[in-house]
Amino acid sequence: QIQGRLTAREPIASAWRWASATLARAARPALAGLATRGIAIALLGPDGAGKSTLAAGLSADPELRARVIYMGSNAAASTVGFRSSRWLEARRRNARTEGQPRRGGLLGALSFGNRLLEQWYRGWAAGYHRLRGRVVVFDRHPYDGLLAPPPGSRQRRLRRWILLRTAPRPALVVVL
Numbered sequence: 001q002i003q004g005r006l007t008a009r010e011p012i013a014s015a016w017r018w019a020s021a022t023l024a025r026a027a028r029p030a031l032a033g034l035a036t037r038g039i040a041i042a043l044l045g046p047d048g049a050g051k052s053t054l055a056a057g058l059s060a061d062p063e064l065r066a067r068v069i070y071m072g073s074n075a076a077a078s079t080v081g082f083r084s085s086r087w088l089e090a091r092r093r094n095a096r097t098e099g100q101p102r103r104g105g106l107l108g109a110l111s112f113g114n115r116l117l118e119q120w121y122r123g124w125a126a127g128y129h130r131l132r133g134r135v136v137v138f139d140r141h142p143y144d145g146l147l148a149p150p151p152g153s154r155q156r157r158l159r160r161w162i163l164l165r166t167a168p169r170p171a172l173v174v175v176l
Contacts, residue, residue: 038130040168042141045176052077054176055139067129069122071167072140073115079139080125082118112159116166123168142167147175 007014043051058066070079076089119142126136142163151157 037133038135039172040126040130040136040138040170041172041174042138042143042170043174043176044141044144044147046147049176051139051176054174055137058135058137064135065133066135066137067126068137068139069126069129070139071119071122071142074140080122082114082121084114116162119163119166119168123166126168136170138168138170141170141173143170143173 003014043055045051055066055068058064059068068079070077072078126138129136142160145160145164151160
């Protein structure tokens with residue numbers, strides 16, 4: 001009786017609710033099976049703590065089948081990333097040698113947009129490896145920023161907040 005009244009009052013919304021609920025019930029077993037594969041681990045710590053060394057050691061173990069995904073901004077150390085990151089890093093380096101400010105303007109906006117897209121791409125790569133049953137080790141995860149004192153400017157705080165909210169979530173965080 002209630003369903004009939006709701007359907008008569010809002011037929012499109014009712015059809016949408018029915019279709020989405022039916023699809024969710026049908027997909028639940030497959031999604032539950034996929035969610036249990038692999039694990040993601042984030043290594044956090046200050047420079048020189050041994051994050052990259054530990055990640056390399058984990059990936060060298062053939063039984064563990066670990067994959068390292070570098071999440072930092074150093075394009076030369078990146079394991080998964082875009083070619084545009086190296087190009088933008090070279091442009092920023094050239095701008096610094098010419099005495100221009102490090103960030104800001106069009107180059108700063110492009111760099112941040114590229115970093116955000118690259119972070120999403122790395123998250124998708126981590127999801128792929130987890131679906132294959134592999135251990136994913138994040139080196140230089142954005143959660144590293146939580147260990148440092150908060151930035152002074154509002155713009156940098158917003159940038160950190162965005163990067164933290166869009167980062168792939170690890171199942172385990174190891175602080176060195």
